[in-house]
Amino acid sequence: MSNPIEQFEIHSLFDLHVGGLDISYTNSSLWMSIAVITSISMLSIAMRRKALIPGRLQALAEMTYEFVANMIRENIGTKGRQYFPLIFTLFMVVLLGNMLGMLPYSFTYTSHIIVTAALALFIFFIIMILGIFRHGFHFFSLFIPKGVPWWLMPLIVPIEIMSFLIRPMTLSVRLFANMIAGHIMLKVFAGFSTGMVALGVGGVLGSIFPMLFNSVLIGFELLIAFLQAYVFAILSCIYLKDTVEIGH
Amino acid sequence: MLNKILLSCFCSFALASQAWAETAHDEVSNVVDMDGKNIAPPPIDGVIFDHAEDAHASSSGLPQFDPEWFASQVFWLAVSCGILYFVFSKKTLPNISSVIENRKNHIDSDLETAEKLTAEADSVHNSYQANLNDAQNDASTAIKAVEDEAKAKTETTLNDLRLKSDKELKEAEKRIESSKSAAMDDMNQMCVDAAAQAVQKIIGLNLEKSKIQTVVKNMNGDIQSNKTKAA
Numbered sequence: 403m404s405n406p407i408e409q410f411e412i413h414s415l416f417d418l419h420v421g422g423l424d425i426s427y428t429n430s431s432l433w434m435s436i437a438v439i440t441s442i443s444m445l446s447i448a449m450r451r452k453a454l455i456p457g458r459l460q461a462l463a464e465m466t467y468e469f470v471a472n473m474i475r476e477n478i479g480t481k482g483r484q485y486f487p488l489i490f491t492l493f494m495v496v497l498l499g500n501m502l503g504m505l506p507y508s509f510t511y512t513s514h515i516i517v518t519a520a521l522a523l524f525i526f527f528i529i530m531i532l533g534i535f536r537h538g539f540h541f542f543s544l545f546i547p548k549g550v551p552w553w554l555m556p557l558i559v560p561i562e563i564m565s566f567l568i569r570p571m572t573l574s575v576r577l578f579a580n581m582i583a584g585h586i587m588l589k590v591f592a593g594f595s596t597g598m599v600a601l602g603v604g605g606v607l608g609s610i611f612p613m614l615f616n617s618v619l620i621g622f623e624l625l626i627a628f629l630q631a632y633v634f635a636i637l638s639c640i641y642l643k644d645t646v647e648i649g650h
Numbered sequence: 651m652l653n654k655i656l657l658s659c660f661c662s663f664a665l666a667s668q669a670w671a672e673t674a675h676d677e678v679s680n681v682v683d684m685d686g687k688n689i690a691p692p693p694i695d696g697v698i699f700d701h702a703e704d705a706h707a708s709s710s711g712l713p714q715f716d717p718e719w720f721a722s723q724v725f726w727l728a729v730s731c732g733i734l735y736f737v738f739s740k741k742t743l744p745n746i747s748s749v750i751e752n753r754k755n756h757i758d759s760d761l762e763t764a765e766k767l768t769a770e771a772d773s774v775h776n777s778y779q780a781n782l783n784d785a786q787n788d789a790s791t792a793i794k795a796v797e798d799e800a801k802a803k804t805e806t807t808l809n810d811l812r813l814k815s816d817k818e819l820k821e822a823e824k825r826i827e828s829s830k831s832a833a834m835d836d837m838n839q840m841c842v843d844a845a846a847q848a849v850q851k852i853i854g855l856n857l858e859k860s861k862i863q864t865v866v867k868n869m870n871g872d873i874q875s876n877k878t879k880a881a
Binding site: 407410411412414418423424425426427428430431434435437438441442445446449452453454456460463464467468486487488490491492494495511513514515516517520521578582 | 712713714715716718719720721722723724725726727728729730731733734735737738739741742743745746747748749750752753756
């Protein structure tokens with residue numbers, strides 16, 4: 403039986419070493435490039451005609467735009483407009499990574515902890531740098547919630563600092579774990595089918611059940627793929643809100 | 651709906667076939683791996699050699715925790731995100747927002763025109779209503795005037811007729827009265843004459859007509875009184 407972990411393995415397509423770092427072009431990089439090309443060309447083709455009455459593809463592109471725009475408006479406010487390209491890019495990177503991963507024989511780069519961690523840390527550092535740059539020392543009042551009695555501060559402040567520091571971790575692990583679990587499950591059920599085929603005629607007939615179950619799982623995974631991209635983007639919005647205004 | 655079911659069935663089938671293919675591939679390539687990997691890439695420097703060692707050491711765990719490809723993935727992720735951010739912020743997003751803005755303006759202007767037209771239609775409708783009301787009022791006053799006139803005319807004609815007929819009636823009554831009294835006088839005269847002749851014949855006496863006349867008159871008066879008594 404095939405190994406369900408094998409789908410996450412990376413192999414180099416084009417070796418590249420710069421300054422002692424191995425930055426070879428791998429299958430992961432290939433699917434990142436495919437995501438870039440797909441999202442840009444999709445949106446460009448969709449908006450090619452700039453029709454007043456949108457066609458299907460244009461409606462999809464505009465829906466994506468409005469979706470992200472609403473997310474930012476609701477979670478950051480009007481000042482969040484400056485982050486629109488950033489959130490849109492993050493959303494598209496994660497969404498395309500998850501969705502392309504649903505294609506057979508593809509590679510899911512969002513199922514790699516290093517990728518999700520890089521995205522989450524990037525957001526984390528942006529928040530730190532922009533927050534301190536904009537609010538100065540006042541940024542650290544983030545850790546002192548309003549309306550808490552002073553004698554609770556020794557307890558509350560470490561908790562707040564902890565929850566702030568753990569953000570990139572939860573953000574990255576949530577996406578990574580969802581993706582890896584889903585793909586392993588799909589592969590395991592697919593493996594059941596092939597394993598049954600090896601048993602003979604009865605197995606061939608029986609192999610249809612794991613396959614049908616996999617059909618349901620694929621629908622479920624598509625939902626998760628979208629949902630996780632949404633969650634990633636909306637949490638980034640909520641975290642980025644701290645750079646715009648500090649509530650207390 | 652059916653399309654979606656078919657598509658997901660197809661995907662699961664493809665997944666199964668992929669699993670199948672990889673199983674087959676494993677069985678074949680295991681042999682090659684054994685003798686191929688260690689010999690084929692000659693160790694140019696220490697780094698690559700170490701990597702090969704790492705790969706072998708961590709092949710049992712999740713590939714996600716193998717730090718061999720961390721640098722490459724972060725690098726290419728950064729490149730991809732950079733390209734996406736650049737293209738999105740410079741071209742795609744302004745494009746979409748301009749289209750949406752354009753449509754919004756168009757719809758707004760359309761709504762404005764529609765509002766203006768509605769107001770116009772309302773004013774036209776109002777003036778039409780006013781005209782209609784005026785016309786109705788005019789018509790009703792005209793009808794009333796005509797009716798009144800006709801009524802007055804009939805009234806006067808009727809009055810005239812009544813007066814005329816009353817007059818004629820009175821004249822006729824008067825005429826009847828006068829002819830009645832004339833007839834009465836004639837009858838009295840005849841009575842007087844007859845009485846005179848009768849007196850003359852019976853007793854041969856020529857009585858003065860005036861005397862007979864008074865007698866007749868008295869008798870007349872008695873008859874008259876009897877009549878009223880009877881009535």
